[in-house]
Amino acid sequence: MRRVMLLGGLLAAGSLSVVAAQQPPAAPAGPKVIDILKLKDNLYVLTSSTPGNAATFSGGNVAVFITDNGVTLVDDKLAGWGQAVLDKVKSVTNKPITRIINTHTHGDHTGNNNFFGASVEIVAHENTKTNMAKMDAFKGENARYLPTKVYSDKTSLGSGKDRIDLYYFGAGHTSGDTFVVFPALRVLHTGDMFAWKDGPLCDRNNGGSCVAFPRTLQKLIAEVKNVDTVIPGHSPMQTPKDLQEYQKFTADLLSYAVDQMKAGKSADDATAGFNVDKYSGYKKERVRGAIQAVYDELKK
Ligand SMILES: [Zn+2]
Structure with a gap:
Protein backbone atom coordinates (compact mmCIF):
# COMPACT_ATOMS: atom_id res chain seq x y z
CA MET A 1 0.00 0.00 0.00
CA ARG A 2 2.80 2.36 0.94
CA ARG A 3 4.52 1.80 -2.39
CA VAL A 4 1.29 2.47 -4.23
CA MET A 5 0.72 5.70 -2.34
CA LEU A 6 4.25 6.88 -3.04
CA LEU A 7 3.92 6.16 -6.74
CA GLY A 8 0.59 7.93 -6.72
CA GLY A 9 2.22 11.07 -5.37
CA LEU A 10 5.05 10.97 -7.88
CA LEU A 11 2.71 10.42 -10.79
CA ALA A 12 0.25 13.10 -9.83
CA ALA A 13 2.74 15.86 -10.62
CA GLY A 14 3.66 14.34 -13.98
CA SER A 15 0.10 13.86 -15.14
CA LEU A 16 -1.05 17.39 -14.38
CA SER A 17 0.33 18.90 -17.57
CA VAL A 18 -1.44 16.29 -19.67
CA VAL A 19 -4.70 16.87 -17.85
CA ALA A 20 -4.36 20.64 -18.14
CA ALA A 21 -4.25 20.49 -21.93
CA GLN A 22 -7.72 18.99 -22.09
CA GLN A 23 -9.38 19.55 -18.74
CA PRO A 24 -9.21 21.85 -15.73
CA PRO A 25 -6.28 21.10 -13.40
CA ALA A 26 -6.69 18.62 -10.56
CA ALA A 27 -8.24 20.04 -7.43
CA PRO A 28 -5.96 21.80 -4.95
CA ALA A 29 -5.32 20.17 -1.58
CA GLY A 30 -8.43 20.09 0.57
CA PRO A 31 -11.37 17.85 1.27
CA LYS A 32 -12.08 15.75 -1.79
CA VAL A 33 -15.79 15.15 -1.86
CA ILE A 34 -17.33 12.67 -4.30
CA ASP A 35 -21.05 11.94 -4.22
CA ILE A 36 -22.33 8.39 -4.71
CA LEU A 37 -25.60 7.51 -6.40
CA LYS A 38 -27.24 4.09 -6.12
CA LEU A 39 -28.67 2.92 -9.46
CA LYS A 40 -29.17 -0.78 -8.61
CA ASP A 41 -28.27 -3.08 -5.70
CA ASN A 42 -24.94 -3.84 -7.37
CA LEU A 43 -24.38 -0.67 -9.42
CA TYR A 44 -23.44 2.77 -8.13
CA VAL A 45 -22.17 5.96 -9.74
CA LEU A 46 -19.45 8.20 -8.28
CA THR A 47 -20.84 11.34 -9.82
CA SER A 48 -19.14 14.09 -11.74
CA SER A 49 -19.56 17.80 -11.39
CA THR A 50 -19.42 19.84 -14.56
CA PRO A 51 -15.82 20.54 -15.62
CA GLY A 52 -14.87 24.15 -14.97
CA ASN A 53 -14.60 24.44 -11.21
CA ALA A 54 -11.12 23.08 -10.45
CA ALA A 55 -11.79 23.00 -6.72
CA THR A 56 -14.65 20.51 -6.98
CA PHE A 57 -14.08 18.74 -10.30
CA SER A 58 -13.12 15.14 -9.58
CA GLY A 59 -13.39 13.79 -13.12
CA GLY A 60 -16.08 11.91 -15.04
CA ASN A 61 -18.95 9.75 -13.80
CA VAL A 62 -17.52 6.45 -12.50
CA ALA A 63 -19.68 3.32 -12.56
CA ASP A 76 -11.36 6.31 -12.37
CA LYS A 77 -11.42 10.12 -12.28
CA LEU A 78 -8.60 12.69 -12.06
CA ALA A 79 -5.18 11.98 -10.57
CA GLY A 80 -5.21 12.74 -6.87
CA TRP A 81 -8.77 11.49 -6.34
CA GLY A 82 -7.92 7.78 -6.00
CA GLN A 83 -8.27 7.61 -2.22
CA ALA A 84 -11.61 9.44 -2.39
CA VAL A 85 -12.80 6.93 -5.02
CA LEU A 86 -11.62 3.98 -2.91
CA ASP A 87 -13.27 5.35 0.25
CA LYS A 88 -16.63 5.66 -1.53
CA VAL A 89 -16.38 2.16 -3.02
CA LYS A 90 -15.59 0.78 0.46
CA SER A 91 -18.71 2.51 1.80
CA VAL A 92 -20.90 0.16 -0.30
CA THR A 93 -18.92 -3.11 -0.55
CA ASN A 94 -16.09 -5.06 1.09
CA LYS A 95 -15.06 -6.58 -2.23
CA PRO A 96 -11.75 -5.54 -3.80
CA ILE A 97 -11.49 -3.54 -7.02
CA THR A 98 -10.32 -6.10 -9.57
CA ARG A 99 -10.96 -4.42 -12.93
CA ILE A 100 -10.97 -0.92 -14.43
CA ILE A 101 -12.49 -0.11 -17.83
CA ASN A 102 -11.19 3.16 -19.32
CA THR A 103 -13.82 4.56 -21.70
CA HIS A 104 -11.17 6.76 -23.33
CA THR A 105 -7.75 8.30 -22.84
CA HIS A 106 -8.41 11.57 -21.00
CA GLY A 107 -6.89 12.20 -17.59
CA ASP A 108 -10.24 12.80 -15.90
CA HIS A 109 -11.18 9.18 -16.79
CA THR A 110 -7.79 7.44 -16.41
CA GLY A 111 -6.11 9.48 -13.66
CA ASN A 112 -6.00 6.78 -10.99
CA ASN A 113 -5.04 3.64 -12.92
CA ASN A 114 -1.72 3.89 -11.04
CA PHE A 115 -3.40 4.33 -7.64
CA PHE A 116 -5.24 1.02 -7.94
CA GLY A 117 -2.05 -0.82 -8.81
CA ALA A 118 -0.63 -3.15 -11.40
CA SER A 119 -2.60 -6.20 -10.18
CA VAL A 120 -5.91 -4.75 -11.38
CA GLU A 121 -7.04 -5.73 -14.88
CA ILE A 122 -7.35 -2.62 -17.07
CA VAL A 123 -9.52 -2.85 -20.18
CA ALA A 124 -9.89 -0.36 -23.04
CA HIS A 125 -10.29 -0.10 -26.79
CA GLU A 126 -7.02 -0.70 -28.65
CA ASN A 127 -6.92 2.90 -29.92
CA THR A 128 -7.30 4.19 -26.38
CA LYS A 129 -4.30 2.17 -25.28
CA THR A 130 -2.33 3.78 -28.13
CA ASN A 131 -3.55 7.24 -27.10
CA MET A 132 -2.76 6.61 -23.42
CA ALA A 133 0.77 5.47 -24.25
CA LYS A 134 1.45 9.01 -25.54
CA MET A 135 0.54 10.56 -22.17
CA ASP A 136 3.29 11.49 -19.71
CA ALA A 137 1.29 9.71 -16.99
CA PHE A 138 1.88 6.36 -18.72
CA LYS A 139 5.50 6.70 -19.83
CA GLY A 140 8.47 4.68 -18.60
CA GLU A 141 7.79 2.67 -15.45
CA ASN A 142 4.20 3.82 -15.52
CA ALA A 143 3.49 1.92 -18.73
CA ARG A 144 2.44 -0.91 -16.39
CA TYR A 145 -0.78 1.05 -15.74
CA LEU A 146 -1.76 1.02 -19.41
CA PRO A 147 -4.63 -1.27 -20.42
CA THR A 148 -3.71 -4.94 -20.00
CA LYS A 149 -6.58 -6.09 -22.19
CA VAL A 150 -7.78 -4.46 -25.41
CA TYR A 151 -10.42 -5.21 -28.04
CA SER A 152 -11.35 -4.00 -31.57
CA ASP A 153 -15.13 -4.02 -32.18
CA LYS A 154 -16.95 -5.78 -29.38
CA THR A 155 -16.09 -7.91 -26.40
CA SER A 156 -17.70 -9.27 -23.26
CA LEU A 157 -16.27 -9.63 -19.76
CA GLY A 158 -17.69 -12.02 -17.18
CA SER A 159 -20.90 -14.02 -17.54
CA GLY A 160 -24.50 -14.23 -16.40
CA LYS A 161 -25.62 -11.34 -14.21
CA ASP A 162 -22.01 -10.14 -14.00
CA ARG A 163 -21.54 -9.82 -17.77
CA ILE A 164 -20.30 -6.53 -19.19
CA ASP A 165 -20.45 -5.80 -22.94
CA LEU A 166 -18.00 -3.36 -24.50
CA TYR A 167 -18.74 -1.80 -27.89
CA TYR A 168 -16.73 0.32 -30.28
CA PHE A 169 -18.59 2.12 -33.08
CA GLY A 170 -15.95 4.48 -34.48
CA ALA A 171 -14.46 7.90 -33.85
CA GLY A 172 -16.14 10.70 -31.94
CA HIS A 173 -14.83 12.25 -28.73
CA THR A 174 -11.51 10.43 -29.43
CA SER A 175 -10.51 7.54 -31.70
CA GLY A 176 -11.12 4.92 -28.99
CA ASP A 177 -14.39 5.54 -27.16
CA THR A 178 -15.92 2.49 -25.49
CA PHE A 179 -19.63 2.14 -24.71
CA VAL A 180 -20.09 -0.06 -21.63
CA VAL A 181 -23.34 -2.02 -21.19
CA PHE A 182 -24.45 -3.94 -18.10
CA PRO A 183 -27.08 -6.12 -19.86
CA ALA A 184 -28.60 -7.67 -16.72
CA LEU A 185 -29.21 -4.18 -15.33
CA ARG A 186 -30.13 -2.49 -18.63
CA VAL A 187 -27.64 0.31 -17.99
CA LEU A 188 -25.25 1.96 -20.48
CA HIS A 189 -22.18 4.10 -19.67
CA THR A 190 -21.35 6.30 -22.67
CA GLY A 191 -18.14 7.93 -21.47
CA ASP A 192 -17.76 11.32 -23.15
CA MET A 193 -19.62 10.27 -26.31
CA PHE A 194 -22.53 11.78 -24.35
CA ALA A 195 -20.84 14.01 -21.81
CA TRP A 196 -23.38 16.81 -21.48
CA LYS A 197 -26.27 18.53 -23.25
CA ASP A 198 -24.03 20.87 -25.20
CA GLY A 199 -21.71 20.77 -28.21
CA PRO A 200 -19.57 17.62 -28.30
CA LEU A 201 -15.86 17.89 -27.52
CA CYS A 202 -13.97 16.28 -30.40
CA ASP A 203 -10.32 15.79 -29.43
CA ARG A 204 -8.67 15.78 -32.83
CA ASN A 205 -5.21 15.27 -31.29
CA ASN A 206 -6.48 11.89 -30.09
CA GLY A 207 -8.31 10.99 -33.29
CA GLY A 208 -11.65 12.51 -32.30
CA SER A 209 -14.05 13.61 -35.04
CA CYS A 210 -17.12 15.86 -34.92
CA VAL A 211 -17.84 14.70 -38.49
CA ALA A 212 -18.00 11.04 -37.42
CA PHE A 213 -19.62 11.73 -34.03
CA PRO A 214 -23.33 11.53 -35.05
CA ARG A 215 -22.73 8.43 -37.18
CA THR A 216 -20.98 6.69 -34.28
CA LEU A 217 -23.88 7.48 -31.95
CA GLN A 218 -26.34 6.29 -34.61
CA LYS A 219 -24.61 2.90 -34.71
CA LEU A 220 -24.84 2.68 -30.93
CA ILE A 221 -28.57 3.46 -30.94
CA ALA A 222 -29.21 0.96 -33.76
CA GLU A 223 -27.30 -1.86 -32.10
CA VAL A 224 -27.76 -1.46 -28.34
CA LYS A 225 -31.46 -1.67 -27.49
CA ASN A 226 -31.51 -3.30 -24.06
CA VAL A 227 -31.04 -0.13 -22.00
CA ASP A 228 -33.24 1.88 -19.61
CA THR A 229 -30.65 4.11 -17.93
CA VAL A 230 -27.75 6.02 -19.45
CA ILE A 231 -24.73 7.10 -17.41
CA PRO A 232 -23.25 10.03 -19.35
CA GLY A 233 -19.65 11.23 -19.11
CA HIS A 234 -20.22 14.26 -16.93
CA SER A 235 -23.92 14.99 -16.32
CA PRO A 236 -26.78 13.58 -14.23
CA MET A 237 -28.29 10.24 -15.31
CA GLN A 238 -30.12 10.22 -18.64
CA THR A 239 -32.63 8.09 -20.55
CA PRO A 240 -32.34 6.41 -23.98
CA LYS A 241 -34.64 9.20 -25.23
CA ASP A 242 -32.10 11.79 -24.07
CA LEU A 243 -29.39 9.86 -25.91
CA GLN A 244 -31.47 9.84 -29.09
CA GLU A 245 -31.99 13.57 -28.78
CA TYR A 246 -28.25 14.06 -28.33
CA GLN A 247 -27.54 12.04 -31.47
CA LYS A 248 -30.00 14.27 -33.34
CA PHE A 249 -28.36 17.36 -31.85
CA THR A 250 -24.89 16.30 -33.01
CA ALA A 251 -26.23 15.43 -36.48
CA ASP A 252 -28.05 18.77 -36.76
CA LEU A 253 -24.98 20.64 -35.57
CA LEU A 254 -22.77 18.85 -38.12
CA SER A 255 -25.04 19.55 -41.10
CA TYR A 256 -25.50 23.16 -39.95
CA ALA A 257 -21.72 23.64 -39.67
CA VAL A 258 -21.15 22.12 -43.13
CA ASP A 259 -23.74 24.47 -44.66
CA GLN A 260 -22.28 27.51 -42.89
CA MET A 261 -18.80 26.61 -44.05
CA LYS A 262 -20.00 26.25 -47.64
CA ALA A 263 -21.66 29.68 -47.32
CA GLY A 264 -18.33 31.17 -46.28
CA LYS A 265 -19.42 32.04 -42.73
CA SER A 266 -16.82 32.33 -39.97
CA ALA A 267 -17.05 29.93 -37.04
CA ASP A 268 -18.07 32.85 -34.83
CA ASP A 269 -20.90 33.89 -37.15
CA ALA A 270 -22.02 30.28 -37.54
CA THR A 271 -22.08 29.86 -33.76
CA ALA A 272 -24.11 33.04 -33.28
CA GLY A 273 -26.77 31.74 -35.66
CA PHE A 274 -27.15 28.29 -34.09
CA ASN A 275 -30.26 27.94 -31.94
CA VAL A 276 -30.30 25.33 -29.13
CA ASP A 277 -33.77 26.25 -27.85
CA LYS A 278 -35.52 23.42 -29.66
CA TYR A 279 -33.52 20.87 -27.65
CA SER A 280 -34.55 20.34 -24.03
CA GLY A 281 -32.13 21.84 -21.53
CA TYR A 282 -29.23 22.35 -23.92
CA LYS A 283 -26.44 24.86 -23.38
CA LYS A 284 -24.37 26.63 -26.00
CA GLU A 285 -21.03 26.88 -24.18
CA ARG A 286 -19.31 24.26 -26.33
CA VAL A 287 -21.09 24.77 -29.64
CA ARG A 288 -18.34 27.01 -31.02
CA GLY A 289 -15.69 24.40 -30.27
CA ALA A 290 -17.70 21.75 -32.10
CA ILE A 291 -18.30 23.98 -35.13
CA GLN A 292 -14.60 24.87 -35.22
CA ALA A 293 -13.73 21.18 -35.07
CA VAL A 294 -15.95 20.52 -38.12
CA TYR A 295 -14.34 23.45 -39.98
CA ASP A 296 -10.82 22.23 -39.13
CA GLU A 297 -11.67 18.70 -40.14
CA LEU A 298 -13.21 19.59 -43.51
CA LYS A 299 -10.73 22.19 -44.67
CA LYS A 300 -7.84 20.97 -46.74
ZN1 LIG B 1 -12.95 13.11 -22.29
Missing part, protein backbone atom coordinates in the same frame (compact mmCIF):
# COMPACT_ATOMS: atom_id res chain seq x y z
CA VAL A 64 -19.05 0.94 -9.64
CA PHE A 65 -20.26 -2.55 -10.62
CA ILE A 66 -20.16 -5.14 -7.82
CA THR A 67 -19.82 -8.69 -9.15
CA ASP A 68 -19.35 -12.04 -7.40
CA ASN A 69 -15.60 -11.84 -7.93
CA GLY A 70 -14.90 -8.19 -7.22
CA VAL A 71 -15.63 -4.64 -8.24
CA THR A 72 -15.32 -3.26 -11.76
CA LEU A 73 -14.90 0.50 -12.16
CA VAL A 74 -15.78 2.26 -15.40
CA ASP A 75 -13.25 5.11 -15.45
Whole structure:
Protein backbone atom coordinates (compact mmCIF):
# COMPACT_ATOMS: atom_id res chain seq x y z
CA MET A 1 0.00 0.00 0.00
CA ARG A 2 2.80 2.36 0.94
CA ARG A 3 4.52 1.80 -2.39
CA VAL A 4 1.29 2.47 -4.23
CA MET A 5 0.72 5.70 -2.34
CA LEU A 6 4.25 6.88 -3.04
CA LEU A 7 3.92 6.16 -6.74
CA GLY A 8 0.59 7.93 -6.72
CA GLY A 9 2.22 11.07 -5.37
CA LEU A 10 5.05 10.97 -7.88
CA LEU A 11 2.71 10.42 -10.79
CA ALA A 12 0.25 13.10 -9.83
CA ALA A 13 2.74 15.86 -10.62
CA GLY A 14 3.66 14.34 -13.98
CA SER A 15 0.10 13.86 -15.14
CA LEU A 16 -1.05 17.39 -14.38
CA SER A 17 0.33 18.90 -17.57
CA VAL A 18 -1.44 16.29 -19.67
CA VAL A 19 -4.70 16.87 -17.85
CA ALA A 20 -4.36 20.64 -18.14
CA ALA A 21 -4.25 20.49 -21.93
CA GLN A 22 -7.72 18.99 -22.09
CA GLN A 23 -9.38 19.55 -18.74
CA PRO A 24 -9.21 21.85 -15.73
CA PRO A 25 -6.28 21.10 -13.40
CA ALA A 26 -6.69 18.62 -10.56
CA ALA A 27 -8.24 20.04 -7.43
CA PRO A 28 -5.96 21.80 -4.95
CA ALA A 29 -5.32 20.17 -1.58
CA GLY A 30 -8.43 20.09 0.57
CA PRO A 31 -11.37 17.85 1.27
CA LYS A 32 -12.08 15.75 -1.79
CA VAL A 33 -15.79 15.15 -1.86
CA ILE A 34 -17.33 12.67 -4.30
CA ASP A 35 -21.05 11.94 -4.22
CA ILE A 36 -22.33 8.39 -4.71
CA LEU A 37 -25.60 7.51 -6.40
CA LYS A 38 -27.24 4.09 -6.12
CA LEU A 39 -28.67 2.92 -9.46
CA LYS A 40 -29.17 -0.78 -8.61
CA ASP A 41 -28.27 -3.08 -5.70
CA ASN A 42 -24.94 -3.84 -7.37
CA LEU A 43 -24.38 -0.67 -9.42
CA TYR A 44 -23.44 2.77 -8.13
CA VAL A 45 -22.17 5.96 -9.74
CA LEU A 46 -19.45 8.20 -8.28
CA THR A 47 -20.84 11.34 -9.82
CA SER A 48 -19.14 14.09 -11.74
CA SER A 49 -19.56 17.80 -11.39
CA THR A 50 -19.42 19.84 -14.56
CA PRO A 51 -15.82 20.54 -15.62
CA GLY A 52 -14.87 24.15 -14.97
CA ASN A 53 -14.60 24.44 -11.21
CA ALA A 54 -11.12 23.08 -10.45
CA ALA A 55 -11.79 23.00 -6.72
CA THR A 56 -14.65 20.51 -6.98
CA PHE A 57 -14.08 18.74 -10.30
CA SER A 58 -13.12 15.14 -9.58
CA GLY A 59 -13.39 13.79 -13.12
CA GLY A 60 -16.08 11.91 -15.04
CA ASN A 61 -18.95 9.75 -13.80
CA VAL A 62 -17.52 6.45 -12.50
CA ALA A 63 -19.68 3.32 -12.56
CA VAL A 64 -19.05 0.94 -9.64
CA PHE A 65 -20.26 -2.55 -10.62
CA ILE A 66 -20.16 -5.14 -7.82
CA THR A 67 -19.82 -8.69 -9.15
CA ASP A 68 -19.35 -12.04 -7.40
CA ASN A 69 -15.60 -11.84 -7.93
CA GLY A 70 -14.90 -8.19 -7.22
CA VAL A 71 -15.63 -4.64 -8.24
CA THR A 72 -15.32 -3.26 -11.76
CA LEU A 73 -14.90 0.50 -12.16
CA VAL A 74 -15.78 2.26 -15.40
CA ASP A 75 -13.25 5.11 -15.45
CA ASP A 76 -11.36 6.31 -12.37
CA LYS A 77 -11.42 10.12 -12.28
CA LEU A 78 -8.60 12.69 -12.06
CA ALA A 79 -5.18 11.98 -10.57
CA GLY A 80 -5.21 12.74 -6.87
CA TRP A 81 -8.77 11.49 -6.34
CA GLY A 82 -7.92 7.78 -6.00
CA GLN A 83 -8.27 7.61 -2.22
CA ALA A 84 -11.61 9.44 -2.39
CA VAL A 85 -12.80 6.93 -5.02
CA LEU A 86 -11.62 3.98 -2.91
CA ASP A 87 -13.27 5.35 0.25
CA LYS A 88 -16.63 5.66 -1.53
CA VAL A 89 -16.38 2.16 -3.02
CA LYS A 90 -15.59 0.78 0.46
CA SER A 91 -18.71 2.51 1.80
CA VAL A 92 -20.90 0.16 -0.30
CA THR A 93 -18.92 -3.11 -0.55
CA ASN A 94 -16.09 -5.06 1.09
CA LYS A 95 -15.06 -6.58 -2.23
CA PRO A 96 -11.75 -5.54 -3.80
CA ILE A 97 -11.49 -3.54 -7.02
CA THR A 98 -10.32 -6.10 -9.57
CA ARG A 99 -10.96 -4.42 -12.93
CA ILE A 100 -10.97 -0.92 -14.43
CA ILE A 101 -12.49 -0.11 -17.83
CA ASN A 102 -11.19 3.16 -19.32
CA THR A 103 -13.82 4.56 -21.70
CA HIS A 104 -11.17 6.76 -23.33
CA THR A 105 -7.75 8.30 -22.84
CA HIS A 106 -8.41 11.57 -21.00
CA GLY A 107 -6.89 12.20 -17.59
CA ASP A 108 -10.24 12.80 -15.90
CA HIS A 109 -11.18 9.18 -16.79
CA THR A 110 -7.79 7.44 -16.41
CA GLY A 111 -6.11 9.48 -13.66
CA ASN A 112 -6.00 6.78 -10.99
CA ASN A 113 -5.04 3.64 -12.92
CA ASN A 114 -1.72 3.89 -11.04
CA PHE A 115 -3.40 4.33 -7.64
CA PHE A 116 -5.24 1.02 -7.94
CA GLY A 117 -2.05 -0.82 -8.81
CA ALA A 118 -0.63 -3.15 -11.40
CA SER A 119 -2.60 -6.20 -10.18
CA VAL A 120 -5.91 -4.75 -11.38
CA GLU A 121 -7.04 -5.73 -14.88
CA ILE A 122 -7.35 -2.62 -17.07
CA VAL A 123 -9.52 -2.85 -20.18
CA ALA A 124 -9.89 -0.36 -23.04
CA HIS A 125 -10.29 -0.10 -26.79
CA GLU A 126 -7.02 -0.70 -28.65
CA ASN A 127 -6.92 2.90 -29.92
CA THR A 128 -7.30 4.19 -26.38
CA LYS A 129 -4.30 2.17 -25.28
CA THR A 130 -2.33 3.78 -28.13
CA ASN A 131 -3.55 7.24 -27.10
CA MET A 132 -2.76 6.61 -23.42
CA ALA A 133 0.77 5.47 -24.25
CA LYS A 134 1.45 9.01 -25.54
CA MET A 135 0.54 10.56 -22.17
CA ASP A 136 3.29 11.49 -19.71
CA ALA A 137 1.29 9.71 -16.99
CA PHE A 138 1.88 6.36 -18.72
CA LYS A 139 5.50 6.70 -19.83
CA GLY A 140 8.47 4.68 -18.60
CA GLU A 141 7.79 2.67 -15.45
CA ASN A 142 4.20 3.82 -15.52
CA ALA A 143 3.49 1.92 -18.73
CA ARG A 144 2.44 -0.91 -16.39
CA TYR A 145 -0.78 1.05 -15.74
CA LEU A 146 -1.76 1.02 -19.41
CA PRO A 147 -4.63 -1.27 -20.42
CA THR A 148 -3.71 -4.94 -20.00
CA LYS A 149 -6.58 -6.09 -22.19
CA VAL A 150 -7.78 -4.46 -25.41
CA TYR A 151 -10.42 -5.21 -28.04
CA SER A 152 -11.35 -4.00 -31.57
CA ASP A 153 -15.13 -4.02 -32.18
CA LYS A 154 -16.95 -5.78 -29.38
CA THR A 155 -16.09 -7.91 -26.40
CA SER A 156 -17.70 -9.27 -23.26
CA LEU A 157 -16.27 -9.63 -19.76
CA GLY A 158 -17.69 -12.02 -17.18
CA SER A 159 -20.90 -14.02 -17.54
CA GLY A 160 -24.50 -14.23 -16.40
CA LYS A 161 -25.62 -11.34 -14.21
CA ASP A 162 -22.01 -10.14 -14.00
CA ARG A 163 -21.54 -9.82 -17.77
CA ILE A 164 -20.30 -6.53 -19.19
CA ASP A 165 -20.45 -5.80 -22.94
CA LEU A 166 -18.00 -3.36 -24.50
CA TYR A 167 -18.74 -1.80 -27.89
CA TYR A 168 -16.73 0.32 -30.28
CA PHE A 169 -18.59 2.12 -33.08
CA GLY A 170 -15.95 4.48 -34.48
CA ALA A 171 -14.46 7.90 -33.85
CA GLY A 172 -16.14 10.70 -31.94
CA HIS A 173 -14.83 12.25 -28.73
CA THR A 174 -11.51 10.43 -29.43
CA SER A 175 -10.51 7.54 -31.70
CA GLY A 176 -11.12 4.92 -28.99
CA ASP A 177 -14.39 5.54 -27.16
CA THR A 178 -15.92 2.49 -25.49
CA PHE A 179 -19.63 2.14 -24.71
CA VAL A 180 -20.09 -0.06 -21.63
CA VAL A 181 -23.34 -2.02 -21.19
CA PHE A 182 -24.45 -3.94 -18.10
CA PRO A 183 -27.08 -6.12 -19.86
CA ALA A 184 -28.60 -7.67 -16.72
CA LEU A 185 -29.21 -4.18 -15.33
CA ARG A 186 -30.13 -2.49 -18.63
CA VAL A 187 -27.64 0.31 -17.99
CA LEU A 188 -25.25 1.96 -20.48
CA HIS A 189 -22.18 4.10 -19.67
CA THR A 190 -21.35 6.30 -22.67
CA GLY A 191 -18.14 7.93 -21.47
CA ASP A 192 -17.76 11.32 -23.15
CA MET A 193 -19.62 10.27 -26.31
CA PHE A 194 -22.53 11.78 -24.35
CA ALA A 195 -20.84 14.01 -21.81
CA TRP A 196 -23.38 16.81 -21.48
CA LYS A 197 -26.27 18.53 -23.25
CA ASP A 198 -24.03 20.87 -25.20
CA GLY A 199 -21.71 20.77 -28.21
CA PRO A 200 -19.57 17.62 -28.30
CA LEU A 201 -15.86 17.89 -27.52
CA CYS A 202 -13.97 16.28 -30.40
CA ASP A 203 -10.32 15.79 -29.43
CA ARG A 204 -8.67 15.78 -32.83
CA ASN A 205 -5.21 15.27 -31.29
CA ASN A 206 -6.48 11.89 -30.09
CA GLY A 207 -8.31 10.99 -33.29
CA GLY A 208 -11.65 12.51 -32.30
CA SER A 209 -14.05 13.61 -35.04
CA CYS A 210 -17.12 15.86 -34.92
CA VAL A 211 -17.84 14.70 -38.49
CA ALA A 212 -18.00 11.04 -37.42
CA PHE A 213 -19.62 11.73 -34.03
CA PRO A 214 -23.33 11.53 -35.05
CA ARG A 215 -22.73 8.43 -37.18
CA THR A 216 -20.98 6.69 -34.28
CA LEU A 217 -23.88 7.48 -31.95
CA GLN A 218 -26.34 6.29 -34.61
CA LYS A 219 -24.61 2.90 -34.71
CA LEU A 220 -24.84 2.68 -30.93
CA ILE A 221 -28.57 3.46 -30.94
CA ALA A 222 -29.21 0.96 -33.76
CA GLU A 223 -27.30 -1.86 -32.10
CA VAL A 224 -27.76 -1.46 -28.34
CA LYS A 225 -31.46 -1.67 -27.49
CA ASN A 226 -31.51 -3.30 -24.06
CA VAL A 227 -31.04 -0.13 -22.00
CA ASP A 228 -33.24 1.88 -19.61
CA THR A 229 -30.65 4.11 -17.93
CA VAL A 230 -27.75 6.02 -19.45
CA ILE A 231 -24.73 7.10 -17.41
CA PRO A 232 -23.25 10.03 -19.35
CA GLY A 233 -19.65 11.23 -19.11
CA HIS A 234 -20.22 14.26 -16.93
CA SER A 235 -23.92 14.99 -16.32
CA PRO A 236 -26.78 13.58 -14.23
CA MET A 237 -28.29 10.24 -15.31
CA GLN A 238 -30.12 10.22 -18.64
CA THR A 239 -32.63 8.09 -20.55
CA PRO A 240 -32.34 6.41 -23.98
CA LYS A 241 -34.64 9.20 -25.23
CA ASP A 242 -32.10 11.79 -24.07
CA LEU A 243 -29.39 9.86 -25.91
CA GLN A 244 -31.47 9.84 -29.09
CA GLU A 245 -31.99 13.57 -28.78
CA TYR A 246 -28.25 14.06 -28.33
CA GLN A 247 -27.54 12.04 -31.47
CA LYS A 248 -30.00 14.27 -33.34
CA PHE A 249 -28.36 17.36 -31.85
CA THR A 250 -24.89 16.30 -33.01
CA ALA A 251 -26.23 15.43 -36.48
CA ASP A 252 -28.05 18.77 -36.76
CA LEU A 253 -24.98 20.64 -35.57
CA LEU A 254 -22.77 18.85 -38.12
CA SER A 255 -25.04 19.55 -41.10
CA TYR A 256 -25.50 23.16 -39.95
CA ALA A 257 -21.72 23.64 -39.67
CA VAL A 258 -21.15 22.12 -43.13
CA ASP A 259 -23.74 24.47 -44.66
CA GLN A 260 -22.28 27.51 -42.89
CA MET A 261 -18.80 26.61 -44.05
CA LYS A 262 -20.00 26.25 -47.64
CA ALA A 263 -21.66 29.68 -47.32
CA GLY A 264 -18.33 31.17 -46.28
CA LYS A 265 -19.42 32.04 -42.73
CA SER A 266 -16.82 32.33 -39.97
CA ALA A 267 -17.05 29.93 -37.04
CA ASP A 268 -18.07 32.85 -34.83
CA ASP A 269 -20.90 33.89 -37.15
CA ALA A 270 -22.02 30.28 -37.54
CA THR A 271 -22.08 29.86 -33.76
CA ALA A 272 -24.11 33.04 -33.28
CA GLY A 273 -26.77 31.74 -35.66
CA PHE A 274 -27.15 28.29 -34.09
CA ASN A 275 -30.26 27.94 -31.94
CA VAL A 276 -30.30 25.33 -29.13
CA ASP A 277 -33.77 26.25 -27.85
CA LYS A 278 -35.52 23.42 -29.66
CA TYR A 279 -33.52 20.87 -27.65
CA SER A 280 -34.55 20.34 -24.03
CA GLY A 281 -32.13 21.84 -21.53
CA TYR A 282 -29.23 22.35 -23.92
CA LYS A 283 -26.44 24.86 -23.38
CA LYS A 284 -24.37 26.63 -26.00
CA GLU A 285 -21.03 26.88 -24.18
CA ARG A 286 -19.31 24.26 -26.33
CA VAL A 287 -21.09 24.77 -29.64
CA ARG A 288 -18.34 27.01 -31.02
CA GLY A 289 -15.69 24.40 -30.27
CA ALA A 290 -17.70 21.75 -32.10
CA ILE A 291 -18.30 23.98 -35.13
CA GLN A 292 -14.60 24.87 -35.22
CA ALA A 293 -13.73 21.18 -35.07
CA VAL A 294 -15.95 20.52 -38.12
CA TYR A 295 -14.34 23.45 -39.98
CA ASP A 296 -10.82 22.23 -39.13
CA GLU A 297 -11.67 18.70 -40.14
CA LEU A 298 -13.21 19.59 -43.51
CA LYS A 299 -10.73 22.19 -44.67
CA LYS A 300 -7.84 20.97 -46.74
ZN1 LIG B 1 -12.95 13.11 -22.29
